[in-house]
Amino acid sequence: MWTVRNLVNQIDTLFSGGADAPGHYQSLTRNIIITMLVVTILPLTVMGVLNHFQYGRHLRGELITPLASSAGKAKHSFELFFEERLSTVRFIANAYEYEDLLDDHTLNRLLRVLKTELGGFVDLAIINADGDMVNYAGPYNLKGKSYTSQRSFQEVLIKGSYISTVFMGHRKIPHLVVAVQRYSDEETNWIIRATIDTDRFYKLLGTIGLSPQSDAFLVNSDNILQTHSTYYGKTLEPCRLDIPTGSQNTLITEATDAKGRQLLLACSGFGNADYTLVIATPRSVVMRSWYALKSDALLVYAVSLLIIIFMVIKMAGALVKRIKESDERREIALTELQHTQKLSSIGRLAAGVAHEINNPLAIINEKAGLMEDLVAAGEDFSQKERFSQLTAHIITSVSRCKTITHRLLGFARKLDTVMEPLHINHILKETFGFLEREALYRQIEVRLSLDPNLPTISSDRGQLQQVFLNLLTNAFAAVEDGGVVSLTSAPGPEEGLLVTVKDNGCGMSEEVSKRIFDPFFSTKKENGTGLGLSISYGIIHKLGGSITLATQPGEGTQFTVTLPQNPPTDTQGSPEP
Amino acid sequence: MPYKPHVLVVDDEKEFADTLAKRLGLRDFKTAVAYSGQEALTLIDKTNIDLVILDVLMPGMDGCDTLAHIKASHPLIQVLMLTGEATVERAIAGMKAGALDFLMKPCDIEMISEKLLGAFKLKSEHEAKIKEAEVNNIISRKGW
Numbered sequence: 001m002w003t004v005r006n007l008v009n010q011i012d013t014l015f016s017g018g019a020d021a022p023g024h025y026q027s028l029t030r031n032i033i034i035t036m037l038v039v040t041i042l043p044l045t046v047m048g049v050l051n052h053f054q055y056g057r058h059l060r061g062e063l064i065t066p067l068a069s070s071a072g073k074a075k076h077s078f079e080l081f082f083e084e085r086l087s088t089v090r091f092i093a094n095a096y097e098y099e100d101l102l103d104d105h106t107l108n109r110l111l112r113v114l115k116t117e118l119g120g121f122v123d124l125a126i127i128n129a130d131g132d133m134v135n136y137a138g139p140y141n142l143k144g145k146s147y148t149s150q151r152s153f154q155e156v157l158i159k160g161s162y163i164s165t166v167f168m169g170h171r172k173i174p175h176l177v178v179a180v181q182r183y184s185d186e187e188t189n190w191i192i193r194a195t196i197d198t199d200r201f202y203k204l205l206g207t208i209g210l211s212p213q214s215d216a217f218l219v220n221s222d223n224i225l226q227t228h229s230t231y232y233g234k235t236l237e238p239c240r241l242d243i244p245t246g247s248q249n250t251l252i253t254e255a256t257d258a259k260g261r262q263l264l265l266a267c268s269g270f271g272n273a274d275y276t277l278v279i280a281t282p283r284s285v286v287m288r289s290w291y292a293l294k295s296d297a298l299l300v301y302a303v304s305l306l307i308i309i310f311m312v313i314k315m316a317g318a319l320v321k322r323i324k325e326s327d328e329r330r331e332i333a334l335t336e337l338q339h340t341q342k343l344s345s346i347g348r349l350a351a352g353v354a355h356e357i358n359n360p361l362a363i364i365n366e367k368a369g370l371m372e373d374l375v376a377a378g379e380d381f382s383q384k385e386r387f388s389q390l391t392a393h394i395i396t397s398v399s400r401c402k403t404i405t406h407r408l409l410g411f412a413r414k415l416d417t418v419m420e421p422l423h424i425n426h427i428l429k430e431t432f433g434f435l436e437r438e439a440l441y442r443q444i445e446v447r448l449s450l451d452p453n454l455p456t457i458s459s460d461r462g463q464l465q466q467v468f469l470n471l472l473t474n475a476f477a478a479v480e481d482g483g484v485v486s487l488t489s490a491p492g493p494e495e496g497l498l499v500t501v502k503d504n505g506c507g508m509s510e511e512v513s514k515r516i517f518d519p520f521f522s523t524k525k526e527n528g529t530g531l532g533l534s535i536s537y538g539i540i541h542k543l544g545g546s547i548t549l550a551t552q553p554g555e556g557t558q559f560t561v562t563l564p565q566n567p568p569t570d571t572q573g574s575p576e577p
Numbered sequence: 578m579p580y581k582p583h584v585l586v587v588d589d590e591k592e593f594a595d596t597l598a599k600r601l602g603l604r605d606f607k608t609a610v611a612y613s614g615q616e617a618l619t620l621i622d623k624t625n626i627d628l629v630i631l632d633v634l635m636p637g638m639d640g641c642d643t644l645a646h647i648k649a650s651h652p653l654i655q656v657l658m659l660t661g662e663a664t665v666e667r668a669i670a671g672m673k674a675g676a677l678d679f680l681m682k683p684c685d686i687e688m689i690s691e692k693l694l695g696a697f698k699l700k701s702e703h704e705a706k707i708k709e710a711e712v713n714n715i716i717s718r719k720g721w
Contacts, residue, residue, distance in 0.1 A: 358682055359590055365683035366596035373686075374605045402683055 016238040025324050032316040040308050048301050052294070057289045064264065068250045071266035074216065075250070075277045081204060082163055082273050085178050085196060088118060090161065093182040093192045101126050101192070104291060108138040114194070121193040123176060127153065129189050138195070140170055147193075156181050156191055163273040165220040166198055166227075166235065172196045174226075174235050177220040198235075201227050208388060214281040220274050221245045230256065232280070242266055245276040254283070278342030340541070341518070343534060346519045354405040361401050382401045407531055420569060424489055424497055425450040427461060431468040432487065444479060447486035454489060454497050457565050459543050464563075467536040467547075471559050474532070477524065478557060495565045496545070502558040507551045516549065539557050544568040581607040582697040584623055587617040587643065588632040588659065597630070599691075604690050614638030618646055619674040628696050630689070631676070633660045633667050638687055641671050646697045653703060659684070 014031050085089045092110060100106055107124055123138020131148030147153045155269040156162040156179040179193040205216045205227065218226035219400075223243055225233045232240045241255055243265065244428040250268040258265055262283035269276045284291070372391040375384060430448060440448050475485045485503045492498035508516070508523070515521045517537040524529030540547045551557040582607045588594040591612055598608040609624065611617035617629065629647060633640035644656055653707055658679040660668040668679040677696050680689060 285656050359593070362683035363590060363593045363596065366593055366600060366686075370596050370600050370603075373600055377603060406681070456655055 008497055028323070029320045030315050032319065033312055036316065037309065038311045038336075041305065043215075044304065044308075048297065052297070055293070056290065057161055059293070060287070063290065064252055064285050067264060067266045067279060067286065070208050071268045071277060071279045074204065074279070075268040075270060077204050078218075078275065078277060079208065079270055079272055080201060082178075082270070085118070085120075086161060086163060086180070086272070088114065089178050089192055089194050090180045092107070092124075093180045098182070098184045098188075098190050102135050104135065104137070105238070107135055111137040113531055119199050120196045122169070122197055125193045125195075127191040127193060134190075143440045149573050150179050152179050152193065153191070155179075156193075157189075165224070165274055168236065169195065176214050198227065210278065210279065211281070211285055213285050214279065216277070216279045218275045218277055219243050219245065220276070226275060239278075241265065241278075241280065243276060245269060255280075274400065312451070324507075343517070343519065343538065347538075350519060351407045354408040357401070358405050361398055361405065365395065365398045365402075369400065418460055420460070420461060421456045422461055422464075423453070423456055424454060424464075424499060424563070427464050428468060428487055428489060428499065431465050431472060434469060435472055438476060439485075440478070442481045444476060444482065445484045447484065450489045451484065451491065454491060455495065455565060457497065458562055459563060459567060460539075463539045463543065467539050467561070468499070469499070470532040470536045471561075474559075475501055475503035475505065475557070478503045478507070480505070492562045496563050497565075499561045499563070504556040507553045507555050507557050508552050513549060513551050517547075581605055581618075582611070583607045583627045584610060584693060585609045585617060585620060585626045585629045586681075587611045587614065587629060587640075589607075589613060589635045600686050601690065601693070604686070606690070606693065614640070614643035617643055618650075621647060621651060621654065626698075627700055629654055629656045630659055630673075630680070630695055631656050633658055633671065637647065641667060641674065643685075644671050644674055644676055653700060655700050655705075657689075657692060657696060667699075669672075 014035065015028060069162045080306045096106070096110075101110075105502050107126070110126045111121060114124070123136065123140070123142075125138070125142065126135040127147050128134045131146050131150075131153055133142055133145045133147060152162055152164050160181050162177070162179045164178050164179075166174045175195050175197055177193060177195055179191055181189050181191050183189050201218065205218075208216050210216055215230045215232065217229040217232070217239075219239050219320075220226055224240050225235055225237055225239050228235055229239070230466065240258055242265070244251060244253060244267055247267070248269045248271050250266060251266065255263045255265050263280050264283050264286055266279040266281075267276055368391045371389060372395070375387050375391065432448065434445065438444070458477040472485070472487070478486060483504055485501070488498075488500045488502070490498045490500075512523060517533050518530075518549075519534040520530040521534075526551070539545055540561055540563075544567045545562045547559060547561050549557060549559050582605075584598075586594045586595075586598045586601070586608060587610075589612055593601045594610045594612060596612045602608045609620055609626065611619055611620050614635060617631070620626070621629070631640045631643060631647075635643075640658060640660075644658070647654055647656060652675075656671075658668045658671045658676045659682060660679055668676075672679060677699070678691065678692055
């Protein structure tokens, strides 16, 4: 089983490997596409190829069988034709005595009857055992001619009967010869020989019923054409095709003719004569339906291939895009969470430290106060003035420390938020009122662009004032005298609203902007506690909004605050532990 | 010689309690010091205390418990709660339970003495009213 598990694991790594690598999503897309293409196209292709061969074999059988059967039937007709002629000649040989046939009259009558009843007979001849023609009926006067050297004579002596191949007769017409040997009572043999013209061949070939591109003809074992062929030569010329002769069964072979046409040849040899019937049909004619089917199947295959590839690429792309988006969302959410947690834990730590420091601070305060009291009450001494100055300094420093610790504790404290319906524009104007004097004094141009059609929202007035006062103070600190600070309110997402505080001041580096909401992070050195933005961040989050910044060193900073129309039900959220 | 209000400072920070007591002593108060709630209660029982400055956060019996005891046994004693920012809620709870005011640590001595004097004045008026009521009561009973 471990091999199966291995395989499964390997497939898993194909889709999950190197999640942090830079090219992860590309390689994921590639892997998905390749895998999906392989698992869809491979079976389809295998199926198609198997079907092609299986169906092809089957269909070819279906298409070729009729060809073979018509070749077989035609051959049978030819055999019957030859047999009939041979039987007739044999019948004459047996029915008449040698002496009867030597009579011209009888032989001429027989020829006449044969011509009318059977047709195709040209002449009749009687040849004696020495090979001399002793009687003849027909158009030529061949009487007395010796046939000793002729092949038909030799063959008939050996076999008793003979059917020749086609030859050119005296009239330059293709003929063939049928000869039968007969033994007389006196133990001498004689031969009756009939010549038949080949007109009947064409009649028989015509009955096969072939398509126009096809051809049917006869050849002998030397591949010499015995009939005219439409495409492959004339009678007694060598056939231009390579015909396998000699088999008496019907044989289907393939050949290519001089024009390059693919042919199917149905060849069938005769049992009683040296002939082979050939039906030559162009492959394309026979296999037309198969080719049509094949091209249809190929078209379907190609179209489905295109659809599959298109869909797979599309889907893989969409899938990976979704994965990428959700990864990014998760990343952002995680960063946000970390930030909130960091703020929360720093806040808790700060509160603890502040509380612990408060007690010794109180003691220092009291001790210094006592010193002051004692000095004031005691008699004059040389350094009395300096002493009271020193104690006064200690007390001022303690009160500075006190401010810090109290703000720290305030930062971590659970503030009771008081929700009331309010117009954000009122708050912004009010808050800006605190700074109007400074703006005038420093000649800072404040651009207020407040959307008058904003809905009332439910939020905490005091805390919002604190936030915007903080943001505006920061903006004022960032700009030079004569700078521009713009304060904008606009409708925000989901029926909430959007407030931006923008300055054209010094801006900040990425390093600084990353830490700007961290507690105790300050760019104002001694003039700030580094808690303002951190507290603002906490407040806005508690009110269900968000605060973001965009900044460019030297060009300015823009803080964007979004606020929901209604605060979340749990307003006692972060950063309180 | 005018009467000096008798103030008891209760804080587990010995240094703080002692120093504060000493400073108040320099400002026309008679002072006593206790370093725990328990100690404070015994001291109150034994001596004549007018005002108590009570730290909220103490080990053992804390400010609120001590306040409850004081108010139960000596309702006329005025109590000022002393607190850090983190325990403001508890100080407020203390005020609801009968404390007069609360002070934030570290605190300004002048403010403390001001508040103490206010508290003492309140207490004196209160006592005067009680005395007057008692006198009236006696007079009405005697039927003169």
